[in-house]
Amino acid sequence: MQSLPKGLAEDVAKNLVMVARLIDEDPEGAYGYSKVALRLASRVAAVREAAGFAAYANQKYSEALAEFRAARRMTGNVELWPVMADCERGLGRPEKALDMAGAPEVHKLDKAGQVEMRLVAAGARRDMGQLDAAIVTLQSPELASASVQPWTARLRYAYADALLAAGREDEAREWFAKAVESDKDGSTDASDRLAEMDGVEFVDAFDEDEAEDAGVTEAADSVVEDEEAGEVGEGDLKD
Missing domain, CATH: 1.25.40.10 (Tetratricopeptide repeat domain)
Structure with a gap:
């Protein structure tokens, strides 16, 4: 500038x-x-x-x-390398994204960039229908680490999602729970996915309020109708 x-x-x-x-x-x-x-x-x-x-x-x-x-x-x-690879995925070229994941540029990325590249590579494997390979791609020291980093929630979430897609539901639930633990800023919907697996259904508070308001309105309308009906009946008797 x-x-x-x-x-x-x-x-x-x-x-x-x-x-x-x-x-x-x-x-x-x-x-x-x-x-x-x-x-x-x-x-x-x-x-x-x-x-x-x-x-x-x-x-x-x-x-x-x-x-x-x-x-x-x-x-x-080289910091844009992972998102460039993800663009290749978006263009329907997962093989190209995988080639980029194995390029020398990856070694020049910082830790966050390398994790991002791993996520892109796993996504490319899934695009190609290689679920087991996607799971293996995500298995890394960063995934196993107990420390929480900016990328931890997304990495655990991607791993859980891949496990679920492969039909390994018990493991998927465990990793969705771990994703929830590390997702302090709500960057994923891990809590919703976990609740869905547990059969928990959420009801929107706004919907409940609207339903209650509708019920009150209907009750009030019913009272008014009853009162009007009563007034008409009294008039008929007087006549």
Whole structure:
């Protein structure tokens, strides 16, 4: 951003801030802001990266991959390697994602990036119908570790989901429970999956309130109708 004139840099920064704010709750809105930033400063790596994530959030995998590649060429960093591989999965090319999982770039990733790459590789195995291979791919020191890291919940969840898909329900339940224990910020729906396996059904509190309100209204309407009927009856007697 330092290479841009001050006014232009401020405009680009404002659009990037909106991309970050909206990408989870309003991906389409984030995508719109990313396109504005891209028009203003397409030669800035941060802009290309933001555009890539916005496209990725909208399942525009071909576009996302092109932006990630551009950002990588500009910076030389490998941190986008896992999400680039996941774009290959999104484009229906799991074999390409697996090739990337075995590339030298993976060894240059930090621990979080390596775990993310493992998740992508396991997903690619599942795309190819190789459930047992997906399970083995997820078995790692990070999965076995008792310490909770930012990636722990997602790794345990993916492992539990793969076990369940393979029909290993008892093990799946155990790992969904472990995912719940480590999921402090609700990044997965592990608790819902665990409850579903235990046969627990949740009732929406709003639905209950609406039902109660409807019941009160019906009762009130019934009272009014009864009173009106009574008044008409008295009038008939007087006549």
